[in-house]
Amino acid sequence: MEIQDKMIDATKEIFSTMVMMDISLEEVMESHGKLTDTITAMIGLAGTHRGVLAVHFPYSVAMAITSAFLMMDVEEMNDDVHDAMGEIANMLGGNVKTILSEKGRDIDLSMPSTISGSEYSFQSDNDVEKVIVRFGTEKGSFMVELDLEK
Amino acid sequence: MGKNVLLVDDSKTMRIIIGRSLRQAGLDFDNIFEAADGLEALEVLEKESVDIVLSDINMPNMDGISFLREKSSREAMKDIPVLMISTETGEDIIGEAKSLGAVGAIKKPFTPDKVNEVLGPLL
Numbered sequence: 001m002e003i004q005d006k007m008i009d010a011t012k013e014i015f016s017t018m019v020m021m022d023i024s025l026e027e028v029m030e031s032h033g034k035l036t037d038t039i040t041a042m043i044g045l046a047g048t049h050r051g052v053l054a055v056h057f058p059y060s061v062a063m064a065i066t067s068a069f070l071m072m073d074v075e076e077m078n079d080d081v082h083d084a085m086g087e088i089a090n091m092l093g094g095n096v097k098t099i100l101s102e103k104g105r106d107i108d109l110s111m112p113s114t115i116s117g118s119e120y121s122f123q124s125d126n127d128v129e130k131v132i133v134r135f136g137t138e139k140g141s142f143m144v145e146l147d148l149e150k
Numbered sequence: 151m152g153k154n155v156l157l158v159d160d161s162k163t164m165r166i167i168i169g170r171s172l173r174q175a176g177l178d179f180d181n182i183f184e185a186a187d188g189l190e191a192l193e194v195l196e197k198e199s200v201d202i203v204l205s206d207i208n209m210p211n212m213d214g215i216s217f218l219r220e221k222s223s224r225e226a227m228k229d230i231p232v233l234m235i236s237t238e239t240g241e242d243i244i245g246e247a248k249s250l251g252a253v254g255a256i257k258k259p260f261t262p263d264k265v266n267e268v269l270g271p272l273l
Contacts, residue, residue, distance in 0.1 A: 093237065
């Protein structure tokens with residue numbers, strides 16, 4: 001199974017078991033443009049594989065996911081949204097680590113971190129292999145991105 | 151049930167979800183204490199009566215493995231069971247956790263049924 005297929009399965013599992021939100025696979029991509037009104041949560045990978053696992057959520061999607069996660073209305077980009085998006089990145093990062101390292105000691109994961117803004121680019125300075133998967137929700141689309149150094 | 155549980159996770163969202171999963175699994179604890187890392191968890195265990203700890207592994211300040219190591223060195227709390235709930239499922243890491251006294255592990259993401267299946271027999 002390709003790593004992108006495992007990323008897709010892992011994302012669907014997280015949303016069906018923990019977020020309780022329907023998502024649909026929209027597209028597997030190799031690049032994306034500038035991100036607007038978006039929050040990005042990311043996990044760094046170090047060791048035998050180096051890179052970053054990132055999830056990019058438009059604000060409206062991020063607030064809808066946080067509302068579903070916490071079972072309460074969230075209508076502003078507050079700490080809860082950052083924490084919830086970080087936890088989704090954390091769970092996906094753990095899955096990617098399992099895919100790349102069965103025993104778990106040859107890859108270290110960083111703590112999740114988040115950034116957000118009205119317009120920004122997300123790109124690596126190093127030569128990386130990118131896998132980007134876009135998913136759809138009722139509130140819009142979001143992307144899961146894995147950048148692994150070659 | 152008459153038991154107390156301590157949830158240790160740096161994510162407030164995850165602590166809320168674990169607490170909700172316990173209720174959905176029919177595991178009604180008298181008190182659900184929370185800590186954001188291993189250091190806070192040790193402080194709670196010093197002050198409160200806790201029957202079981204559910205702990206993440208990757209946390210700032212003191213991670214779950216260091217927490218297990220420190221807890222096992224303290225006579226008053228060394229026998230309190232700890233169940234790991236983490237994205238970490240590698241056999242090396244889970245093996246180390248178990249060697250330090252962890253009684254099992256649940257992988258994130260999880261369902262309330264999974265929590266019940268693993269945690270239920272420990273209570």
